[in-house]
Amino acid sequence: MAILKLFSLCISLFLLIRAPVRCDSIHFPSSSSSSSSSSSSSSFSSDVQLLLGKIRASLEGDTQNLLLSSWNYSVPLCQWRGLKWVFTTGTPLVCTAASSPQWSNLTLFKDPSLHVLSLQLPSANLTGSLPKELGEFTMLQSLYLSINSLTGTIPLELGYSSSLSDIDLSSNLLTGVLPPSIWNLCDKLVSVRLHGNSLSGSLPEPALPNSTCRNLEALDLGNNQISGTFPEFVSRFPGLKELDLGKNLLSGQIPQSLGQLELEKLNLSNNNFSGILPVFSNSKFGVEAFEGNSPGLCGEPLKSCAVPSHLSSGAIAGLVIGLMTGTVVLASLLIGYMQNKKKKSSSESEDENDEGEDEENGGSVGAGGEGKLILFEGGENLTLDDVLNATGQVMEKTSYGTIYKAKLADGGTIALRLLREGSCKDRNSCLSVIKQLGKIRHENLIPLRAFYQGKRGEKLLIYDYLSIRTLHDFLHESRAGKPVLNWARRHKIALGIARGLAHLHTGLEVPITHGNIRSKNVLVDDHSFAVRLTEFGLDKLMIPSVADEIVSLAKSDGYKAPELQRMKKCNSRTDVYAFGILLLEILIGKKPGKSGRNGEFVDLPSIVKVAVLEETTMDVFDVEVLKGIRSPMEDGIVQALKLAMGCCAPVASVRPSIDEVVKQLEENRPRNRSALYSPTETRSENGTPF
Numbered sequence: 001m002a003i004l005k006l007f008s009l010c011i012s013l014f015l016l017i018r019a020p021v022r023c024d025s026i027h028f029p030s031s032s033s034s035s036s037s038s039s040s041s042s043s044f045s046s047d048v049q050l051l052l053g054k055i056r057a058s059l060e061g062d063t064q065n066l067l068l069s070s071w072n073y074s075v076p077l078c079q080w081r082g083l084k085w086v087f088t089t090g091t092p093l094v095c096t097a098a099s100s101p102q103w104s105n106l107t108l109f110k111d112p113s114l115h116v117l118s119l120q121l122p123s124a125n126l127t128g129s130l131p132k133e134l135g136e137f138t139m140l141q142s143l144y145l146s147i148n149s150l151t152g153t154i155p156l157e158l159g160y161s162s163s164l165s166d167i168d169l170s171s172n173l174l175t176g177v178l179p180p181s182i183w184n185l186c187d188k189l190v191s192v193r194l195h196g197n198s199l200s201g202s203l204p205e206p207a208l209p210n211s212t213c214r215n216l217e218a219l220d221l222g223n224n225q226i227s228g229t230f231p232e233f234v235s236r237f238p239g240l241k242e243l244d245l246g247k248n249l250l251s252g253q254i255p256q257s258l259g260q261l262e263l264e265k266l267n268l269s270n271n272n273f274s275g276i277l278p279v280f281s282n283s284k285f286g287v288e289a290f291e292g293n294s295p296g297l298c299g300e301p302l303k304s305c306a307v308p309s310h311l312s313s314g315a316i317a318g319l320v321i322g323l324m325t326g327t328v329v330l331a332s333l334l335i336g337y338m339q340n341k342k343k344k345s346s347s348e349s350e351d352e353n354d355e356g357e358d359e360e361n362g363g364s365v366g367a368g369g370e371g372k373l374i375l376f377e378g379g380e381n382l383t384l385d386d387v388l389n390a391t392g393q394v395m396e397k398t399s400y401g402t403i404y405k406a407k408l409a410d411g412g413t414i415a416l417r418l419l420r421e422g423s424c425k426d427r428n429s430c431l432s433v434i435k436q437l438g439k440i441r442h443e444n445l446i447p448l449r450a451f452y453q454g455k456r457g458e459k460l461l462i463y464d465y466l467s468i469r470t471l472h473d474f475l476h477e478s479r480a481g482k483p484v485l486n487w488a489r490r491h492k493i494a495l496g497i498a499r500g501l502a503h504l505h506t507g508l509e510v511p512i513t514h515g516n517i518r519s520k521n522v523l524v525d526d527h528s529f530a531v532r533l534t535e536f537g538l539d540k541l542m543i544p545s546v547a548d549e550i551v552s553l554a555k556s557d558g559y560k561a562p563e564l565q566r567m568k569k570c571n572s573r574t575d576v577y578a579f580g581i582l583l584l585e586i587l588i589g590k591k592p593g594k595s596g597r598n599g600e601f602v603d604l605p606s607i608v609k610v611a612v613l614e615e616t617t618m619d620v621f622d623v624e625v626l627k628g629i630r631s632p633m634e635d636g637i638v639q640a641l642k643l644a645m646g647c648c649a650p651v652a653s654v655r656p657s658i659d660e661v662v663k664q665l666e667e668n669r670p671r672n673r674s675a676l677y678s679p680t681e682t683r684s685e686n687g688t689p690f
């Protein structure tokens with residue numbers, strides 16, 4: 001309630017502030033520009049009056065300007081430089097050919113239905129300033145005045161413009177603050193380029209909370225003197241592709257939320273930013289995007305952030321708090337809650353006793369004031385000190401927490417997964433899950449080497465670090481030198497995933513469901529195309545409400561089985577459904593679920609159904625899949641599509657078991673495998689399938 005009231009108060013304040021200013025500027029044109037034209041003003045295009053009056057005078061400054069002198073009643077309108085026109089109806093005035101009737105029409109300027117559509121005078125020797133009347137053009141969409149010598153400020157009135165979407169005032173001599181009214185244009189703005197001026201002060205916030213400026217693609221404020229903190233609100237602009245804040249005086253932290261944007265260009269260099277860089281999930285930027293900031297700025301691609309020596313409970317809590325903005329209260333509440341609980345249940349006094357608990361599984365226990373370390377096969381040489389003194393850098397944040405690449409003192413590298421808050425609290429049930437996960441060894445599953453639990457319940461899972469990429473990267477990222485994913489390779493990847501999953505479902509004493517099958521959780525070696533699944537079984541380490549929350553997140557990714565809408569527990573059938581979606585993703589090459597760009601939901605099974613009905617089935621496959629294939633039937637491609645559709649059956653009981661999936665994939669292999677593989681693969685590691 002309180003928030004709602006505050007919000008409506010904000011709106012009314014906003015309207016109050018905005019309305020009178022707007023009225024001030026509206027009465028202006030008729031009174032002032034009539035003085036500059038001697039003809040009767042009523043039958044003129046009001047935009048022409050504006051141009052010949054205040055606008056020309058202001059842009060020109062003290063010196064006569066060659067280009068602006070074309071703006072003259074004795075010159076046909078079509079020959080006025082730097083202008084494009086549109087009629088009130090929306091039809092543009094066509095001025096292109098010198099032969100067109102408009103080209104020499106000397107009375108066109110009198111047409112009251114003509115409006116300025118764009119004003120483009122880059123490199124035009126303009127030496128004046130920006131007139132506030134620029135905000136009065138009703139149909140002006142683009143304003144390009146870059147590379148001139150314009151001085152003064154950006155007028156507040158520019159923000160009252162009703163159609164402006166592209167602004168380029170780069171490389172001028174503009175000073176002062178960016179007026180807050182710029183965000184009045186939020187919904188229409190596509191690009192704002194103010195690079196290379198002398199703008200100062202801090203960036204204004206949009207007046208409306210949660211403004212998303214959904215069409216804004218480019219914001220270039222580089223090379224100015226803008227101060228203050230990072231404008232966090234830009235990370236709510238979903239369409240932003242280019243952000244340049246380089247060479248300013250900005251400081252403080254760069255918000256993690258910036259990492260969620262699908263940025264293509266980014267420049268935050270030469271400021272005074274500090275703290276931990278966000279993890280950019282959809283793009284990779286080099287050092288040049290971040291260099292020249294405070295020495296405290298760290299994280300990929302800059303130096304790694306030193307995890308404070310001794311990853312003490314406090315430090316971990318600090319990390320969690322630092323990384324998960326917005327969950328500060330939850331984290332500290334949880335810590336407080338757990339401490340209380342321990343006090344109350346002191347009769348159990350399990351903390352002291354279970355340090356000596358017998359680990360039947362070849363594991364050993366490191367004890368001490370810091371917490372508890374359980375070692376599994378392959379992790380025997382790790383010590384508590386090794387883990388606690390490792391220096392780490394954030395690799396990725398997932399729904400289960402944060403993954404660090406950590407360097408051990410002896411030079412080895414491990415992957416540390418710090419579980420988010422909300423991991424299970426009951427020590428016994430937790431440990432039995434951990435021990436079960438620690439036993440799992442299969443060539444298509446990432447092995448858990450050790451587990452650490454701190455005094456306050458924080459949990460670190462320690463895995464091998466593999467410097468290989470995810471299937472998601474392979475399928476959806478463009479990068480130079482990326483190996484071609486032909487059908488033979490995709491088949492090998494799909495079979496590897498199915499085998500890993502089959503081991504979880506049927507190869508263990510106590511079966512495990514993966515719970516989070518998706519292309520981001522499949523690591524692929526780019527020489528051998530051997531795969532390893534990650535993130536399996538972690539739902540069992542979460543308290544039920546958090547596990548439910550994570551399951552529901554899977555919905556937006558498109559991997560969630562329909563029955564999970566009602567019952568939240570994952571099982572082997574929901575895993576098979578997610579595998580089916582993943583197999584479709586491998587075959588079609590499209591990302592399932594909500595697409596970042598316009599939030600559309602990509603439903604892969606529906607795409608296939610439509611294609612089958614329209615008899616265009618062959619068109620759904622990724623072009624790389626069909627490369628070099630003579631008969632999609634004989635090579636098992638069509639069978640794989642059918643299999644994937646079977647896995648995605650809406651009714652859980654008719655989906656095949658994962659063992660059946662493995663069998664079918666093995667029976668329907670690509671015929672000409674060797675020819676399609678690169679020579680390096682003949683040297684592929686021992687034991688990988690194929």
Ligand SMILES: *[C@@H]1O[C@H](CO)[C@@H](O)[C@H](O)[C@H]1NC(C)=O
Pocket residue numbers: 069071072073074
């Ligand atoms: C328009 O052009 C005429 C003739 O070329 C010139 O005398 C006049 O000063 C110009 N007017 C303006 C406002 O530049």
Ligand SMILES: *[C@@H]1O[C@H](CO)[C@@H](O)[C@H](O)[C@H]1NC(C)=O
Pocket residue numbers: 101105106107108110111
């Ligand atoms: C010139 O343009 C005006 C306004 O659009 C129009 O009324 C007039 O007929 C045109 N004159 C010629 C000669 O085309």
Ligand SMILES: *[C@@H]1O[C@H](CO)[C@@H](O)[C@H](O)[C@H]1NC(C)=O
Pocket residue numbers: 066067123124125
């Ligand atoms: C700009 O001004 C300079 C000197 O004032 C002149 O040499 C040049 O021709 C002008 N350029 C344009 C496009 O008017």
Ligand SMILES: *[C@@H]1O[C@H](CO)[C@@H](O)[C@H](O)[C@H]1NC(C)=O
Pocket residue numbers: 007209210
């Ligand atoms: C703004 O966003 C926050 C967090 O996403 C949300 O809690 C709040 O209700 C939103 N406010 C409005 C007015 O939409």
Ligand SMILES: *[C@@H]1O[C@H](CO)[C@@H](O)[C@H](O)[C@H]1NC(C)=O
Pocket residue numbers: 222223246247267268269270288289
């Ligand atoms: C980033 O901005 C700085 C300063 O404006 C510039 O020198 C540098 O070339 C830019 N880097 C990239 C990658 O655009």
Ligand SMILES: *[C@@H]1O[C@H](CO)[C@@H](O)[C@H](O)[C@H]1NC(C)=O
Pocket residue numbers: 251252272274294
């Ligand atoms: C940069 O920021 C740090 C705080 O992070 C501050 O102590 C320092 O004075 C700033 N340096 C400059 C040049 O503004």
